Amino acid sequence: MMPLILADPGEEAIIRKVGGSPEMKKHLEDMGFTVGGAVTVMNTIGGNLIVKIKESRVAISREMASKIMV
Amino acid sequence: MDKQLRIALAGNPNSGKTTLFNKLTGSNQFVGNWPGVTVEKKEGRLIVDKEVILTDLPGIYSLSPYTLEEVVARNYLIEEKPDAILNIVDATNLERNLYLTTQLTELGIPVVIALNMMDLVKKAGDIVNVKELSRQLGCKIVEISALKGDGVNDAAKAAIEAAKNGRTIPQHSFSGPVEHALAHIEEVTVHNLPEERQRWYAIKLFERDEKVVESLKLSDDVKAHIERDIQAAEKELDDDAESIITNERYIYIGNMLKGIYKKKGKGQLSASDKIDRIVTNRILALPIFVLVMWLVYALSMGTSISDGGISIGTFLTDWTNDVLGGAWLTDGSRAILEGWNVAPWLVGLISDGILAGVGAVLGFVPQMLVLFLMLCLLEDCGYMARIAFIMDRIFRRFGLSGKSFIPMLVGTGCGVPGVMATRTIENERDRRMTIMTTTFIPCGAKMPIIGLIAGALFGGSTWVATSAYFIGVAAIVLSGIMLKKTRAFAGDPAPFVMELPAYHLPAWGNVLRGTWERGWSFIKRAGTVIVVSSIVIWFLTSFGSVNGRFGMVDDLYEDDSVVTEEYVAVVADRMGIPEDEVEPMDDSLLARIAQPVSVVFKPLGFGDWKPTAATVTGLVAKEEVVANFGIMYAYDDNDGEEELEENGDQIWDRVAEDFNAFSGGHGKLAAFAFMIFNLLCAPCFAAIGAIKREMNSAKWTWFAIGYQCGFAWVTAFIVWQLGRVFAGGMNVVGLVIALVMLAALLWQLFKPYKEAQKLTVK
Numbered sequence: 001m002m003p004l005i006l007a008d009p010g011e012e013a014i015i016r017k018v019g020g021s022p023e024m025k026k027h028l029e030d031m032g033f034t035v036g037g038a039v040t041v042m043n044t045i046g047g048n049l050i051v052k053i054k055e056s057r058v059a060i061s062r063e064m065a066s067k068i069m070v
Numbered sequence: 071m072d073k074q075l076r077i078a079l080a081g082n083p084n085s086g087k088t089t090l091f092n093k094l095t096g097s098n099q100f101v102g103n104w105p106g107v108t109v110e111k112k113e114g115r116l117i118v119d120k121e122v123i124l125t126d127l128p129g130i131y132s133l134s135p136y137t138l139e140e141v142v143a144r145n146y147l148i149e150e151k152p153d154a155i156l157n158i159v160d161a162t163n164l165e166r167n168l169y170l171t172t173q174l175t176e177l178g179i180p181v182v183i184a185l186n187m188m189d190l191v192k193k194a195g196d197i198v199n200v201k202e203l204s205r206q207l208g209c210k211i212v213e214i215s216a217l218k219g220d221g222v223n224d225a226a227k228a229a230i231e232a233a234k235n236g237r238t239i240p241q242h243s244f245s246g247p248v249e250h251a252l253a254h255i256e257e258v259t260v261h262n263l264p265e266e267r268q269r270w271y272a273i274k275l276f277e278r279d280e281k282v283v284e285s286l287k288l289s290d291d292v293k294a295h296i297e298r299d300i301q302a303a304e305k306e307l308d309d310d311a312e313s314i315i316t317n318e319r320y321i322y323i324g325n326m327l328k329g330i331y332k333k334k335g336k337g338q339l340s341a342s343d344k345i346d347r348i349v350t351n352r353i354l355a356l357p358i359f360v361l362v363m364w365l366v367y368a369l370s371m372g373t374s375i376s377d378g379g380i381s382i383g384t385f386l387t388d389w390t391n392d393v394l395g396g397a398w399l400t401d402g403s404r405a406i407l408e409g410w411n412v413a414p415w416l417v418g419l420i421s422d423g424i425l426a427g428v429g430a431v432l433g434f435v436p437q438m439l440v441l442f443l444m445l446c447l448l449e450d451c452g453y454m455a456r457i458a459f460i461m462d463r464i465f466r467r468f469g470l471s472g473k474s475f476i477p478m479l480v481g482t483g484c485g486v487p488g489v490m491a492t493r494t495i496e497n498e499r500d501r502r503m504t505i506m507t508t509t510f511i512p513c514g515a516k517m518p519i520i521g522l523i524a525g526a527l528f529g530g531s532t533w534v535a536t537s538a539y540f541i542g543v544a545a546i547v548l549s550g551i552m553l554k555k556t557r558a559f560a561g562d563p564a565p566f567v568m569e570l571p572a573y574h575l576p577a578w579g580n581v582l583r584g585t586w587e588r589g590w591s592f593i594k595r596a597g598t599v600i601v602v603s604s605i606v607i608w609f610l611t612s613f614g615s616v617n618g619r620f621g622m623v624d625d626l627y628e629d630d631s632v633v634t635e636e637y638v639a640v641v642a643d644r645m646g647i648p649e650d651e652v653e654p655m656d657d658s659l660l661a662r663i664a665q666p667v668s669v670v671f672k673p674l675g676f677g678d679w680k681p682t683a684a685t686v687t688g689l690v691a692k693e694e695v696v697a698n699f700g701i702m703y704a705y706d707d708n709d710g711e712e713e714l715e716e717n718g719d720q721i722w723d724r725v726a727e728d729f730n731a732f733s734g735g736h737g738k739l740a741a742f743a744f745m746i747f748n749l750l751c752a753p754c755f756a757a758i759g760a761i762k763r764e765m766n767s768a769k770w771t772w773f774a775i776g777y778q779c780g781f782a783w784v785t786a787f788i789v790w791q792l793g794r795v796f797a798g799g800m801n802v803v804g805l806v807i808a809l810v811m812l813a814a815l816l817w818q819l820f821k822p823y824k825e826a827q828k829l830t831v832k
Binding site for chain 1: 136162
């Protein structure tokens with residue numbers, strides 16, 4: 001397991017764990033970051049990420065991405 | 071029909087909801103606010119049936135209680151109980167969109183799905199078995215293209231039909247342990263509620279949703295009872311209750327779609343991804359962003375096309391100011407009114423007071439409309455979301471969000487729409503911070519102040535204007551850093567997570583409608599405040615009490631029996647000026663008010679009644695600052711505004727002379743302190759009104775105004791006191807206080823900062 005920020009761009013990864021405060025966790029899960037789901041890092045800029053989750057592109061800050069383990 | 075039908079339009083952000091709403095209601099829309107919050111509420115009458123009201127719910131991903139939009143949407147669905155829900159679902163992103171659908175179907179309200187963007191799905195060669203999807207979800211599905219307008223009326227008719235006699239029963243189920251707990255919860259808590267809503271309440275109780283627990287007023291006994299059920303399920307499934315529900319919903323949808331949705335291509339980069347490769351590229355992102363912003367600025371507010379620039383906005387604004395506002399409205403109305411033999415004071419009120427004020431606002435409208443048009447274009451094509459993403463890293467450092475950039479850009483034109491633009495910032499803390507700091511950026515109306523000071527005391531040096539922008543930006547950065555360390559702003563961090571919609575060509579209908587909505591609300595808001603305050607200012611400068619008689623000061627000063635020599639001596643003494651310089655203005659209500667207030671500005675170097683009066687009237691509208699200088703320094707001519715423009719040098723000399731006189735020879739420094747204070751202090755009434763609306767709280771409005779004035783005062787104080795150390799004539803006490811203030815600012819800037827960990831919605 002490693003945080004999403006370390007995942008290779010362009011490679012599909014499977015989410016193992018979603019951490020953070022209950023609110024943050026719920027919000028991420030609502031947006032589709034659920035355990036077992038696939039996620040792909042599309043792009044990084046200054047530590048922030050653009051990831052592909054389900055069929056959408058989501059921009060996510062470094063702080064939040066470090067709470068998602070793949 | 072005896073009962074008016076109400077249908078709610080619900081869906082994910084970026085699912086085409088706004089487009090569909092516009093297509094369904096046309097021009098029959100009313101925009102307001104959801105009660106108690108600053109989330110915009112739109113309602114409209116359906117084109118296919120004018121008796122039916124369609125309510126546009128905020129774009130949401132879920133009915134959880136964590137964001138303002140979600141709370142607003144679900145409160146409406148639960149408490150107002152619309153007759154049906156029209157759920158727009160983006161067919162290109164079925165899984166995530168249906169996650170909300172599974173929640174909507176639990177509410178006991180008939181649901182009809184408008185399956186949007188099916189044309190794109192078909193074009194990509196993917197297949198969706200709509201019939202089977204409809205059967206599995208238990209609700210009717212209508213295929214539409216919101217953009218092209220295909221099928222939208224069929225969707226509306228289906229929703230009306232469902233509202234009249236439809237019923238939606240949730241088809242999905244959770245795993246054994248969860249269903250077991252849900253059955254228990256239903257039995258002990260909500261069996262007295264209507265049957266069709268029991269399930270939703272039970273699920274929410276299972277998720278320990280605080281707002282629902284609160285609203286049901288359960289006894290501690292019952293709470294403990296259901297807590298045992300929840301914990302049993304949590305233990306068995308080894309996760310917290312909320313996550314269990316979320317995961318199981320997604321698993322259910324995933325399984326359901328296996329037989330329904332067949333994707334042709336996999337793992338290919340879409341066109342949108344390819345654009346993002348360049349536009350959000352690590353190296354290219356910032357240059358591209360700067361270029362785009364430069365274009366937006368140059369087209370709307372830059373150099374006019376008549377002066378060799380590319381700005382259409384400035385060209386139209388110049389025309390509005392010179393021809394429409396100046397010649398037609400002010401002079402034209404004066405000629406007409408004088409032709410009708412209207413009393414001179416009334417002519418003054420209407421022409422110089424109201425119409426000149428309205429003209430000043432109208433002047434901004436073209437620039438603002440061009441700016442709004444550009445911003446709507448950027449928003450509609452999908453670039454706006456990327457701006458927030460690109461700027462977030464930078465803005466986050468001083469406590470603002472990436473979305474704070476747009477309000478500040480708009481603020482360079484006018485603070486009112488700038489403050490209004492903060493609406494797109496969901497996080498309350500970030501929004502408040504942005505509202506408080508946006509008006510530090512010099513707006514269009516502050517430019518003449520800068521021009522006056524630069525011209526009168528600095529020989530027209532361009533560094534004055536440059537420094538004004540620099541001071542504005544510095545004030546935002548410093549305020550951001552300092553405020554986020556205060557307790558009021560320490561809470562609610564806004565971890566950045568935001569969907570980036572796929573790029574697409576702008577839909578002109580949406581863009582033009584958005585431009586007009588923003589423009590009109592600017593005209594309405596700024597216009598009404600300006601009309602009222604123009605009347606007040608006109609009254610304060612025209613009327614006064616002269617030697618015990620109240621009336622128009624100009625008239626009273628014609629009468630030698632009122633204005634005796636002894637009386638002139640009294641006035642001269644009160645205002646601290648020579649007797650031969652006493653003017654009718656010196657007896658106006660404004661002068662009377664400003665004279666005692668000027669004490670406040672003594673430590674800033676401009677404690678004289680004239681700059682004080684200008685500053686105070688600047689609260690009404692920043693244009694008034696320069697207009698007032700014109701009136702106050704144009705001794706021979708009461709119509710100072712014209713005098714200032716046509717014969718500026720003369721007035722500039724007088725201003726310089728006066729500033730040098732009352733500041734003990736440090737005119738430049740005093741003028742600079744004056745400019746700083748006027749740039750940073752509370753904005754005009756129209757912008758204060760906008761702040762109040764967007765803050766939606768009297769307390770926060772006063773805090774914002776207090777902070778802005780306090781920050782302006784302290785900054786100007788430090789500049790004036792420290793400046794005199796170098797310019798000579800230093801005041802030891804003042805210097806010590808200035809140094810203490812500076813130390814306090816630095817301490818607040820550099821003290822360690824801890825981000826709070828709780829994310830709450832009031």
